[in-house]
Amino acid sequence: MHTTACLFMLKPIVLTLTANDVFNLTKSSITYASRLPFHVEYGEKFNQYIYPIAVHNYVAVVAHSFATIAVDGLYYSLIQHACGMFSIIGNTLENIGKNNEENFDVKSIKVKDDNYSKTLHCLRRHIIVIEFAEHIESLFTKIFLMTLNLNMIVSSISGIQVLMNLDKGANDIIGPLTIYVAQLIHLFLHFWQGQFLLDYSVLPYESICRANWYYTSQRCRKLLLLMMYKTVIPCRITASKLMILSIDNFATVVKTSLSYLTVFRSMQ
Template sequence: MHVTSGLFIFKPIMLTLMTNDINVTKSSVSFISKLPFRVDYGEKFNQYIYPITVHSYTAVFAHVFATIAVDGLYYCLIQHACGMFSIIGYTLENIGKNNDDIFDTKQAKIQDSNYSKTLSCLRKHLLVIEFTERIESLFTKIFLINLNLNMIAGSLTGIQVLMNLEKSAHDVAGPITIYVAQFLHLFLHFWQAQFLLDYSVLPYESICRANWYYASRRCQKLLLLIMNRTTTPCKITAGKIVVLSIESFATVVKTSLSYLTMFRSLQ
């Protein structure tokens, strides 16, 4: 996001520096060319050139920092949930490995260390599942809006790239940068959701690798409860409709390209 905003900001400046126009003055035209996006203040533009310039550049940075803040929170929450699943999986995988063939299957609960570890993992697992459900409820509506806007905006940006292919390179550089940044930003959302899908089934795989047959009957019942819950992986959705994953990202890209083809045919 910072690279994209930097290119978006410095592009008009670099183009201004590279122009061969000898009539470069402090008119409104020269200053408008240095702004990152078009503005229209009428006759007051020349009077407030510098405040308008500062406001334009600040608006770009504010938008980028707001996006990074929301995405950073999302990434941190997902990675924390994945870390908790990893801790639970590591603990469950070591269940029964310190026992031998002559362990007591009817030992008391106080002496049954495997049972205590498994009960603790069960409670933590329920808390992590609740945590992931709250993450999903927090971001599901945002991702639905973001997904639709990215597909439409990506298609329109792609049309802009196609329209400027026959023009100079600086007319294509801007739309291509925005086009790549949009899909990269969307890919990171789907990639983090794929992490959650993979790590949420980690306790099930850990139990399968553990020496559960050396655990007591009460401990095995708890392991079955954990395995039963992990059959449905935790997931992040867009409006409870689309499950975010690498596979669904490929579908989104195909849909966006189909929109691009449709808009191109209507041109």
């Protein structure tokens, strides 16, 4: 996002500074509108207040970049925290029963059953982490639905602009190409974090399978079965319950976006 914002702000500056050398233009022949990061409408007094308008344009680009990074940074941090908790629970469960011998007491006293105490603690923490993942999903699910639709549409339009300007100079391609690549990376990071949560949420199940559960008491095995039952359906992030954010679905979204691009291209 910062790279895209910098390119948007540098493009009109570079165009103005290198007009004589590269584009065989004078600075006076460059319109004021082309010296701004994006097109704006301020009426007849546009040229009179060009400098305050330019400051407003550049501040808007930076503010949009920082706002997007703040929201995405929160999303990434929450996902990684949930994955870390699943990893801690899985590591604890994997060591269940490793210190027991073959002649252990299956019906040992609950107070002296360390494996049972560890498993019970993991079960309680596992329930809390599942609820935490559900809160993440409910917080971002509607945002991702809008982001997904807008990314597919805008990336298709940016792709069309790139194809239309292939015969022109690089100045007309850099802008839409930057938007297209930035949106693709932005969308990939969202789906990538969703894939992280899918993979790590089933880690307790795999850890129980690798553990020496057969060296534990009956009450401990019942808790392990209960945890395995809770991990049958992994935690996931969805776009308004319509699409699960995963790498496989990201490939589907990219294919859909390219199909939109083909349709828009044929309508020219």
